[in-house]
Amino acid sequence: MSGKDDYYNRSKQQGYRARSAYKLKQLDEEADLLASGDTVVDLGAAPGGWLQVAAEEVGEGGTVVGVDLQRIEALDEADVETIRGDMTEERTRHYLREAVGERGADVVASDMAPNMTGEYSLDHARSVHLARQALDTADELLATGGDFVVKVFQGEDLDAFRDDVAASFQYVRTVSPPASRDASSEVYLVAKGYTTSPVAKGDRVEVTIEEEGDEGDGIAYVDGYTLFVDADVGETLAVEVTDVKPRFGFAKPVDGAEPSA
CATH class of the missing domain: 2.40.50.140 (Nucleic acid-binding proteins)
Known part of the structure; x- marks a missing residue:
């Protein structure tokens, strides 16, 4: 069994719902995303592996909110709320805004992925579409200085999407966590320091x-x-x-x- 498959076994042994939990752990180690007391939004949260990791890091004083079209079974961790719904619907966004509160989110994270068709260009385009939905949510919910992490498949539209993300953050980097499978085309854009400044460098x-x-x-x-x-x-x-x-x-x-x- 390969080193990458070891993450599946490790997740079972350590009580995580999915091997993807280690991707968030590695992204956090790389970019210092999660801190005690943070409010974290997890888009595409089912089955809940990222929720578990986020809850561990933010602690009892933090808040973690997960959204997915699929039902997420209740977690043992405190201060975790889940919303079943479609982020394109105002009803879902309303419940999410209420859960986050007026202070806003410290982190918006998205591990959303499209249903795979096997046609690379189509799967890439769909992943960028989902990533843009996540960016819209970050623009709506992030507090000033907040962070954003989003999964997207590599392809011709990635650079343009990265430029759009960079327009609202202090910096953006592309990260491929070791827990990603070797054959996967996924990368994560990690954006730090959300800003709503009315001016840009050079103005x-x-x-x-x-x-x-x-x-x-x-x-x-x-x-x-x-x-x-x-x-x-x-x-x-x-x-x-x-x-x-x-x-x-x-x-x-x-x-x-x-x-x-």
Whole structure:
């Protein structure tokens, strides 16, 4: 029996419902996704292996919510809620929003996969479609600074989807956990640091410095988003955004620049 098949035996021995539990464990080890007290949403959660791993990591102070079209048998772990439904239906999304709460989710994870047809291009396209549904859910539920992990099959549409994910996060990396089967074309996109910033790196905007920061730099606001600028309080000037973080960004003065955003 190959090393990859050992994950099946290990899952039985350690009480996990599926060998895929080790994929989430390895993704967490690689990217530090799960922390004590987190709120985690698991899309495509049946039979519940990822729910078990997430519940272990977030602990009693955390919340784990799983969604799937299939029924998920009740888990022994506390603070795990399951919703049976279709994420394309508003009813399901309503129940999920209620379960997550106003603070939002710290992690949205998706191990969803299409029913396989054996036609590679079709299976790839369907996997990207499901991944985009998961990204829509992340956009709806993630708190600022939250993380997103999603399974997708390799193919011609992967790069474009990755670019769309990257537009809303600090960085994105592609990970192939060792627990994935050798013959599988699946990869996981791991996106860290969800941001709803109204500006992007390279944008040029006109701002007014309204406050002085702790380090002596100026603070300006763009639609409520904080920009740190090397300028004095009261100045109105054109700046270029040099870095964007989930809760704040940095910009530099640009003489004579025309705003681009």
